[in-house]
Amino acid sequence: MVFGLLAVLSGILGIFYCTRRRKVMKLREKFFEKNGGLLLKEKIKSQGSHDAMTLFSIAQLRKASNDYSQENIIGRGAFGVVYKGVLYDKRVVAIKKSIIVDESQAEQFINEVFILTQVIHRNVVKLLGCCLEEEIPVLVYEFISNNTLFHHIHSRLGxxxxxxxxxxxxxxxxxxGALAYLHSETIMPIIHRDVKSTNILLDDNYTIKISDFGASRLIPLDHEHVTTLVKGTLGYLDPEYFNTSQLTEKSDVYSFGVVLAELITGKKVISADRSNDEKNLATYFVNSVTESRLHGIIEPRILDxxxxxxxxxxxxxxxxxxNLQGCDRPTMKEVVLxxxxLRKSTAHPWVQQQKCEETRSVALEAGQSDLYEVSLVSSVSNEREC
Structure with missing residues (x-):
């Protein structure tokens, strides 16, 4: 009697488990199709590039990230949460639960993912694959261990x-070089759209890796721009793109210019601690160059x-x-050159000049005793026409 009851209960539980499992499998299949999984499989097959793209299962990524535990979170941003994970083959990866894709955008999303998997550059974080079995697609990148450029610039004075x-x-x-590669050497031009120091990672050898393509867009070869909803980060965002919604490669150039200003001044891009005229680093920097006050904004260590x-x-x-007009900005290829x-420059090093007492006094008060009394003025004389 007891054994019979146990057998009946076991049968009921088995049926319940199988029914629930079938429902879960159907839901995963539904998400896979909605997120463009069939299209991606077709692309992989047609290109014969099975090694370039891995379709991960939910089980693989949940196991790798310890079921997306809080302890494994290594980053949060406007486009999602990033977890550290270890795959079955011991590879350490960054697992990003991020991009919300509706069915009408699935084809575009898959096209972008497929192209990003074929981006091979030593200074671009490699996209290893994705999981399309969840409601929101999950992207899997190589793991970069040595924090962000933002951290290295601002973690302490100097x-x-x-x-x-x-x-x-x-x-x-x-x-x-990485941005120039994305703009002109990939199958289709890729505009990053969110270039900033927190999206530039460093590995153990301090080699940089451009990351976070959550906002990136592909530009058709016969187009100079695409019209999009404005996305980006305050302080780095191209004003022309903000005003027109027309995204071009010059939008990345503007953002890179802000990163470069951040890199040589050591100052944050937006700071409430600075005066109204100096809150925005881009404006502050341009004004300093125009008014021959660059020596007051450059980090003292660089002057040395x-x-x-x-x-x-x-x-x-x-x-x-x-430059506020994109057509007056250089291309990323020109920037690299x-x-x-400049890096190869063999000009004579700075020679300390005799400082006037007034300049020395101001520098000491500001805690910047290494400043030189040298007038730095912009030498740009031939600007291109729009």
């Missing part, structure tokens, strides 16, 4: 000890380590990147 002038120039060249030619050149380049030439 930046980290490794952040010398030479290393800042190297970081700038690497970041510019850099050359006059290099600092002047970078300042001029930043000013051009921050100019930064590379």
């Amino acid at each position: 930046g980290m000890s490794w952040l010398s002038w030479e290393n800042r120039l190297r970081v700038a060249v690497e970041a510019a 380590e850099g050359t006059l030619e290099q600092i002047q050149g970078v300042a001029d380049l930043v000013k051009r990147c921050l 100019e930064l590379g030439n």
Whole structure:
């Protein structure tokens, strides 16, 4: 009698479990189709590129992230939460639960994901694959271990000890090279749309990796721009894009100019602690160059380590990147070339000049005893026409 009852209960539980499992499987299949899984499979098959893209299961990623535990969270942002995970083959990855995609945007989302998996550049975080079995698609990236450029610039006064002038120039060249690659050397031009120091990661060797393509857009080869809802981060956002909603590669150039200004001044992009005229770093920097006050905004360590030619050149380049009209900004290819030439510059190092007492007094009061009384003025004379 007891055994019979246990058998009946076991049968009922088995039926309940199987029914529930079928419902879960159907729901996962529904999400997979809604998120463009069939289209992605078709693309992978047609391109014969099975190694370039991995379709992860929910079970794989939940196991890798310890069921998306709070302890595994390594980042939060406007586009989602990032978890650290360890795959079955011991690879450490960053798992991003982020992009909300409706059915009408599934094809565009899959196209972007497929192209990003084929982006191979030493300074771009590699997209390894995705999981489409959840309501919101989950993206899986290589894990970059050494925090963000923002952290290294602002963690303490003067930046980290490794952040010398030479290393800042190297970081700038690497970041510019990665953006130039995205703009002109991929299958379709990719505009990042959210270039900022928190989206520039560093590995154990302090090599930079551009990350977070949650806002990125592909630009058809026969188009100069796309019209989109404005996305980006306050302080880094291109004013022209903000006013017109027309996204071009020059929008990334503006944002990169802000990062470059942040890199050589050590100042935050937006600061309530600064006066009204100085709250926005982009405006503050351009005004400082225009009014020959650059020596008052550059980080003192750079004045010690850099050359006059290099600092002047970078300042001029930043000013051009921050031009309010996109057509007057350089391309990222031009930025790479100019930064590379400045990095190779063999100009004589800064020679300490005799400071007048007034300048010395002001510098000491500001806690910047390394400033030099040298007038830095913009040398840009030939601006391109729109």
